[in-house]
Amino acid sequence: MAPKRSRDVDAKPEEQQRTAEPPVKKKKGFSVGPANLPDGTYRRKTQKLKADLIQKAKVKKAYAKVKAEELAAAPRKSVYERALELEEKEHNSPQIEPASLELHPDRQAMLDEPVPERAPKPERSQNRDRRNRKPKPSAFAKEMELAEKRKQEAQRRQEERDFRQKDREAMTRARRPDQQGKRRLGRESTVLLNRVQRMVGQA
Template structure:
């Protein structure tokens, strides 16, 4: 049969035994190689230590203030109970607002003084600028450019078809030089307007 352990009081045991030094806490695995992960773990650990120190310092500062604030609160309660109760008179601004005449249903919403205030307010506050203003302007510009290109393309196509028609000989086999000259003149005018041909 095994021997029984001798009975000792737990309080006696704690006093007799020397206190063990607490180990520090660890963040992340202990066998990390020196590098990014280890530095990150060390940074996290240092931040936690710093926060704990700040909390401890804050608790030390807050404790006396907490007890002092309770006393101040009691002192203020005693003062307010000893002072006279608040009067039932209205504040002058509130009284003036209540004394104003109530506008009738058919009356205009704003008086002349109010409209002056409103117009001043509108002058001061600028309209909110759209965040898409630049984009919409660029889109409009691109749209106008595309429209101009389309019109030029249609004009060129019309000229080409008219020129093909004018180059066909008539029934007697003669070329229609009058029609060709009008089309060529129109084409030259368009090129001068576009700036592709210099005026001389």
């Protein structure tokens, strides 16, 4: 059997070029949202978002370009020059002293001065007006008055009931005959007199 030929020898020149360089892929534009949207509100919204993103990317690119140009135009300092500048800044900066516990002389003088006595404040006329003002009427003043009237009315009725009960008991005692079976007119008259006085007093 004959030995096989190597592939490199067998390959055509076009095939060699293909293997040497990878094929360049065509860049596709980026998409925002679904591609098959019908023309309407959502499609316009996605188109606006895409336009905003493109604009922002362009601004970023332009900014980076300007920044690179500025950095290239600025003179570069060596590491040694930067170190010297830092040392000079450290030497020129004022040294911060640690705070002491002693008071400032002005503050000490203020503390040493005697405290002046405060004069009594004059009474204001507004305070007097406030004291003399009538108290604000309660929100439930009417209800309180009605409740008080009801209470007084109930008390009056209870007193009348008690008086009538006592009057009946006194009249029954006065109508009892004495040992001889006669009526006690003196006792009856006192009970009747009390009734009349009560009726006159109410009128």
